[in-house]
Amino acid sequence: MNLNYAEFLEIVNKSFLPAYVFYGEERFLIDEAVKKLKNKLLTDGTDIMNLSIIENVDDKNVIDSLETLPFMSDHRLILIKDDEFFKKLNDSTINNIIKHIEDGDTNNCIAFIFGDKIDMRKKLFKTISKVGAIVNFEHLKYEEAVNYVGFFVRKYGKVIKKPVAEYIVKNIGVDLYRLLNEVKKFVSYSNDKEILIDDVKFLISSNxxxxxxxxxxxxxxxxxxxxxxxxxxxxxxxxxxxxxxxxxxxxxxxxxxxxxxxxxxxxxxxxxxxxxxxxxxxxxxxxxxxxxxxxxxxxxxxxxxxxxxxxxxxxxxxxxxxxxxxxxxx
Incomplete structure (x- = not known):
C-alpha cells in the first residue's frame, strides 16, 4: 500500500503490518508516525527491550535484530534510519529482509525511515508495498499548516485566531518542526490567554x-x-x-x-x-x-x-x- 499520513493513521489504529517505509519532507509527522507504531506494538515497561534503532546499518546488526525474539511482549519494533542502507548491505542480507517481510513475521515489525525520495523500483519497496505500507510525508499544504498552528497553541492551553495563525505560516513556512518551535516562543512570551498578532509580529523579527x-x-x-x-x-x-x-x-x-x-x-x-x-x-x-x-x-x-x-x-x-x-x- 502507498499511503499518506492520514491513511496510515486509519490503518495503524486498527492493526499493524509487518513492514513500513516512512519518507518525505515533513519530519515532524514521520516522528509522530513512529510514536504511533511504538504505542501500538510495544508494551509499557518493556519498550526498551523491544525497540531496536539502527542508524548505521551493517549485515550483522540488521540480521541480529530480525532474529531477536520479543521480551515479555508480543512484538518488537525495528527502526532503520540510514539513507546509505542499500550501499552498506550485501544482496544476501537484503534478500533475507525481504523474505522476513514476505513471511509476515508477527514477532518483529520493521520500519525504514528515509529522506525525501525513494526508488520504488527496488525489490524491497515493491515487497513492502504489497504486504506492508509505504507512507509519503509531503510538506503540508498551507491550510493544513495553519490548522496545525492552532493545534499546537491549544496544546499549550492558549488560543489563536485564524488570521494570526495564517500570518505565522506565511512568515515561517509549512515545516511543522519550525512552526512548533515558533509557537513555543509565542506561548512563552504572551501573558494573555490569546496569542495576539502584535506579539507574533514582535517575535518574528525578520521574515x-x-x-x-x-x-x-x-x-x-x-x-x-x-x-x-x-x-x-x-x-x-x-x-x-x-x-x-x-x-x-x-x-x-x-x-x-x-x-x-x-x-x-x-x-x-x-x-x-x-x-x-x-x-x-x-x-x-x-x-x-x-x-x-x-x-x-x-x-x-x-x-x-x-x-x-x-x-x-x-x-x-x-x-x-x-x-x-x-x-x-x-
Missing amino acids: ISESVFRLVNAIGLKQESTAIYVLNKMIANAENPIGILAMIGRQFRILLKAKYFLKQNLDRKELQSRLGIPYFSINDIIEQSKRFEEDDLIDAYELCVKCDRELKLSYDGNVVLESLIRKLCN
Whole structure:
C-alpha cells in the first residue's frame, strides 16, 4: 500500500503490518508516525527491550535484530534510519529482509525511515508495498499548516485566531518542526490567554521566507555579495544554520517542481495545489524559476544535500553556508 499520513493513521489504529517505509519532507509527522507504531506494538515497561534503532546499518546488526525474539511482549519494533542502507548491505542480507517481510513475521515489525525520495523500483519497496505500507510525508499544504498552528497553541492551553495563525505560516513556512518551535516562543512570551498578532509580529523579527526568497533570487542573478549579505543577516537574527539550509534546499525543490509543472501548462490554482504553497506566492515562484535552468536547480539541490553532511561535521556552520553560496553563485 502507498499511503499518506492520514491513511496510515486509519490503518495503524486498527492493526499493524509487518513492514513500513516512512519518507518525505515533513519530519515532524514521520516522528509522530513512529510514536504511533511504538504505542501500538510495544508494551509499557518493556519498550526498551523491544525497540531496536539502527542508524548505521551493517549485515550483522540488521540480521541480529530480525532474529531477536520479543521480551515479555508480543512484538518488537525495528527502526532503520540510514539513507546509505542499500550501499552498506550485501544482496544476501537484503534478500533475507525481504523474505522476513514476505513471511509476515508477527514477532518483529520493521520500519525504514528515509529522506525525501525513494526508488520504488527496488525489490524491497515493491515487497513492502504489497504486504506492508509505504507512507509519503509531503510538506503540508498551507491550510493544513495553519490548522496545525492552532493545534499546537491549544496544546499549550492558549488560543489563536485564524488570521494570526495564517500570518505565522506565511512568515515561517509549512515545516511543522519550525512552526512548533515558533509557537513555543509565542506561548512563552504572551501573558494573555490569546496569542495576539502584535506579539507574533514582535517575535518574528525578520521574515524568514522572504529572506530565503531574496537569497535564492540573488543566487539566480549571480549576485554573490548580495546573497552573502542576506545570509549573514539571517544568521545575525539567530537563525540556525541547519534550518537556513533546509529552507534553501526546500526553495530549490519548489523551483524545480515549478519548472516541471509549468511545462505541462497548469493553471495557477493547480500549480499552487501541486507545489503545496500559498496562492499568493505563485507569481513570485514562477518569476524566480525563470532565473534558473533546470540543470542548475538540480545541481543546486545536490550541493545543498552535500552541504547538509558538511554542516553536521563542522564547528562553524556560517563558514560552510558561505562556501555553499559562493559555489551556487559561480
